[in-house]
Amino acid sequence: MSEARIDxxxxxKHAPPPAEKKHPNTCPKCGSHYRDDExxxxxxxxxxxxxxxxxxxxxxxxxxxxxxSFMEEAADVRSEDPLDFFDLxxxxxxxxxxxxxxxxxxxxxxxxxxxxxxxVELSVMDFTFMGGSMGSAVGxxxxxxxDSAIERGVPLISVTSSGGARMQEGILSLMxxxxxxxxxxxxxxxxxxxxxxMAHPTTAxxxxxxASLGDVTIAEPGALIAFTGPRVVQQTTREKLPDDxxxxxxxxxxxxxxxxxxxxxxRDHLTRLLRLFA
Amino acid sequence: MTEKDQELNLRQRLSGLSRLPLxxxxxxxxxxxxxxxxxxxxxxxxxxxAIWRSVELARHADRPYTMDYVERFIDDWVELHxxxxxxxxxxxxxxxxxxDGRTVALIGHQKGRDVKERLDRQFGMAYPEGYHKAMRVMExxxxxxxxxxxxxxxxxxxxxxxxxxxxxxxxxxxxxxxxARLTVPTVACIIGEGGSGGAVAIAVSDRVLMQxxxxxxxxxxxxxxxxxxxxxxxxxxxxxxxxxxxxHCLELxxxxxxxxxxxxxxxxDHDEAARxxxxxxxxxxEELEDTPGxxxxxxxxxxxxxxxxxx
Ligand SMILES: [Zn+2]
Ligand SMILES: [Zn+2]
Numbered sequence: 285m286s287e288a289r290i291d292x293x294x295x296x297k298h299a300p301p302p303a304e305k306k307h308p309n310t311c312p313k314c315g316s317h318y319r320d321d322e323x324x325x326x327x328x329x330x331x332x333x334x335x336x337x338x339x340x341x342x343x344x345x346x347x348x349x350x351x352x353s354f355m356e357e358a359a360d361v362r363s364e365d366p367l368d369f370f371d372l373x374x375x376x377x378x379x380x381x382x383x384x385x386x387x388x389x390x391x392x393x394x395x396x397x398x399x400x401x402x403x404v405e406l407s408v409m410d411f412t413f414m415g416g417s418m419g420s421a422v423g424x425x426x427x428x429x430x431d432s433a434i435e436r437g438v439p440l441i442s443v444t445s446s447g448g449a450r451m452q453e454g455i456l457s458l459m460x461x462x463x464x465x466x467x468x469x470x471x472x473x474x475x476x477x478x479x480x481x482m483a484h485p486t487t488a489x490x491x492x493x494x495a496s497l498g499d500v501t502i503a504e505p506g507a508l509i510a511f512t513g514p515r516v517v518q519q520t521t522r523e524k525l526p527d528d529x530x531x532x533x534x535x536x537x538x539x540x541x542x543x544x545x546x547x548x549x550x551r552d553h554l555t556r557l558l559r560l561f562a
Numbered sequence: 563m564t565e566k567d568q569e570l571n572l573r574q575r576l577s578g579l580s581r582l583p584l585x586x587x588x589x590x591x592x593x594x595x596x597x598x599x600x601x602x603x604x605x606x607x608x609x610x611x612a613i614w615r616s617v618e619l620a621r622h623a624d625r626p627y628t629m630d631y632v633e634r635f636i637d638d639w640v641e642l643h644x645x646x647x648x649x650x651x652x653x654x655x656x657x658x659x660x661x662d663g664r665t666v667a668l669i670g671h672q673k674g675r676d677v678k679e680r681l682d683r684q685f686g687m688a689y690p691e692g693y694h695k696a697m698r699v700m701e702x703x704x705x706x707x708x709x710x711x712x713x714x715x716x717x718x719x720x721x722x723x724x725x726x727x728x729x730x731x732x733x734x735x736x737x738x739x740x741x742a743r744l745t746v747p748t749v750a751c752i753i754g755e756g757g758s759g760g761a762v763a764i765a766v767s768d769r770v771l772m773q774x775x776x777x778x779x780x781x782x783x784x785x786x787x788x789x790x791x792x793x794x795x796x797x798x799x800x801x802x803x804x805x806x807x808x809x810h811c812l813e814l815x816x817x818x819x820x821x822x823x824x825x826x827x828x829x830x831d832h833d834e835a836a837r838x839x840x841x842x843x844x845x846x847x848e849e850l851e852d853t854p855g856x857x858x859x860x861x862x863x864x865x866x867x868x869x870x871x872x873x
Contacts, residue, residue: 361873423870466862487731488759512730538727
């Protein structure tokens with residue numbers, strides 16, 4: 285099943301799904317159930333309650349960009365296993381499985397496209413590939429997207445959806461934070477705008493690096509945007525969590541993002557921003 | 563691997579080490595006997611046990627903290643408090659002082675020595691306010707041309723409701739961005755725990771060093787074990803798998819050098835640990851000080867942008 289149900293618990297991003305899990309096309313908020321084609325037609329948004337189901341990277345690129353305009357870049361960049369990492373299963377095996385299940389070879393896709401005629405560079409993450417975790421390959425792809433945007437003098441649109449750094453690459457995954465930050469600083473120096481779209485979830489190492497450095501940052505409704513997710517905060521501090529802890533709505537209230545934009549309106553919103561920065 | 567392969571592997575590793583800017587404090591002071599001992603220890607140091615020993619020593623309750631080093635080798639120390647917005651974060655101290663005659667800006671995590679101080683300083687886990695304070699001091703350094711010294715010793719950034727509401731992720735990102743913009747020399751040393759985003763937030767430096775028994779990692783061994791092994795008790799296995807020790811960080815190109823510690827670990831002799839650290843910091847600063855600021859920044863970004871292993 286390629287539209288694998290995505291766990292909202294980022295802390296469990298590598299855990300197999302619990303047995304009682306609902307069908308992926310069943311809305312976790314209101315219980316409405318949809319056929320695949322119904323969900324696709326509604327951009328994976330529940331037409332009953334507005335819940336945003338996860339959207340795959342290629343589907344999102346199709347939605348944002350002018351038909352046929354997307355040209356993928358750095359498609360050959362893939363993960364290695366520098367630590368020979370082995371937990372309950374080898375990292376190499378987890379990677380192969382993720383490739384098979386997602387049809388992607390990494391958790392990010394980059395490339396050139398046009399949006400309403402405006403040329404842009406895109407970097408789009410896909411949470412279904414190992415929880416959107418950032419290892420060396422994701423860091424490299426995002427950095428190359430920055431370089432490509434600089435080279436062509438076009439804005440970068442970065443869509444994030446990630447549980448954080450990819451533990452299986454150890455310290456090298458942590459180094460993707462400063463790596464992508466340095467790439468964004470090169471982008472800033474070249475006066476290239478970066479627009480960030482935070483999808484559910486944008487957490488930990490990705491939030492603590494390039495995702496937070498957009499010139500303009502929008503988020504999808506209900507997206508979890510937190511450095512530390514609710515479960516870990518709860519367990520470590522025993523604090524009582526507010527109902528909307530870490531959600532896009534709380535982040536807007538506290539001033540961390542510019543706007544919450546429902547998926548159906550994102551293309552128009554991006555187009556308007558592209559006109560302003562043109 | 564056969565025994566022969568293993569020996570060859572170790573030999574290669576050692577010959578590689580002698581070429582690297584390793585064990586500066588030792589080499590500079592010509593203590594060849596100690597150097598030999600260090601190399602011997604490093605040679606034996608491929609075992610999971612040795613990695614776990616570093617995890618324990620990095621967190622040792624008697625290990626010197628940032629302020630122990632400040633007392634020992636920073637003259638005219640003036641601590642600068644507060645982020646000018648919300649608070650003064652005790653988990654991260656900042657200030658100005660003289661190191662070997664030059665004014666430096668120093669940023670360091672600070673754990674507490676007794677229960678009360680530990681609570682006051684949140685066990686060295688900074689809030690966003692700590693990183694805002696660090697950025698403020700980096701700005702002063704940039705304006706006046708002071709080198710920035712970072713001493714890193716944190717289990718990670720503070721994981722709490724208020725920390726999230728005050729923008730922990732964004733603060734860590736922006737602190738790194740600020741470091742990527744500096745045109746002054748920057749040297750960081752991990753002096754204990756280099757825990758994840760909370761550590762790298764102040765470690766985007768021209769030179770990143772690690773003390774011999776420090777650890778640098780993307781997650782705590784317990785956290786990794788809880789997620790991947792579903793059992794925090796498997797921390798030892800997790801540490802062996804993700805290899806947070808100084809030697810592996812050096813091999814992976816993540817750090818630029820290892821700073822020797824006194825026999826048995828820094829906790830045994832704070833004065834000697836400080837002497838070795840001071841020597842390494844000064845030597846690295848001296849190597850950077852003749853390079854124009856723009857060039858420092860260009861090289862720094864190129865260094866970090868080159869990190870990672872992919873096909
Ligand atoms: Zn619904
Ligand atoms: Zn992971």
